[in-house]
Amino acid sequence: MFNGPTVAAPLVALFNQSILVDVIPRQWKDAIIIPIPKVPVPVQEGDYRPISITSVLSRQAERHIVRRYIYPAFVTPPPDLCFADQYAFRQSGSTTAALVAFHYTICTMLSNNQFVRVFVLDFSKAFDSIKHEPLLGKLSSLSIPD
Numbered sequence: 001m002f003n004g005p006t007v008a009a010p011l012v013a014l015f016n017q018s019i020l021v022d023v024i025p026r027q028w029k030d031a032i033i034i035p036i037p038k039v040p041v042p043v044q045e046g047d048y049r050p051i052s053i054t055s056v057l058s059r060q061a062e063r064h065i066v067r068r069y070i071y072p073a074f075v076t077p078p079p080d081l082c083f084a085d086q087y088a089f090r091q092s093g094s095t096t097a098a099l100v101a102f103h104y105t106i107c108t109m110l111s112n113n114q115f116v117r118v119f120v121l122d123f124s125k126a127f128d129s130i131k132h133e134p135l136l137g138k139l140s141s142l143s144i145p146d
Contacts, residue, residue: 015057019064028058073142081138 018024035048042048071091074083087093087101109116 011057015060018061024058024061028055028061030054031058069144073144076143078141081141 018028031052031054034051034053036051037047038049039047074086077083085101087095087098106116106118
């Protein structure tokens with residue numbers, strides 16, 4: 001028979017110790033990757049979206065790290081970095097928030113103009129094509145501990 005309190009105490013101690021020494025156990029980083037089709041009849045690798053299934057402890061550790069280190073770094077970035085239009089890794093950031101801001105901008109422009117031209121670009125593969133060295137340089141300027 002499963003007894004929640006009996007299992008919870010050692011897990012909490014393990015989690016807290018992991019956070020205290022800034023080490024995430026390797027087993028928590030393991031994931032099962034399930035390919036989910038993006039199109040009705042997938043033919044090539046790009047037709048699939050990888051979904052990572054991770055442990056509850058891994059997700060809790062990630063949530064802790066993001067709230068403790070990533071969110072604060074985006075609140076007060078260095079002067080040469082601007083995150084005004086950034087929605088990922090922000091407490092109020094989401095695809096929905098980005099779409100609401102986009103809609104608001106268009107409506108505001110339409111209140112002052114007869115028409116608005118909108119150009120939409122798909123940057124879904126952008127990370128694969130950027131120069132990683134400048135990106136890492138900018139990330140290193142954020143106040144996130146090693």
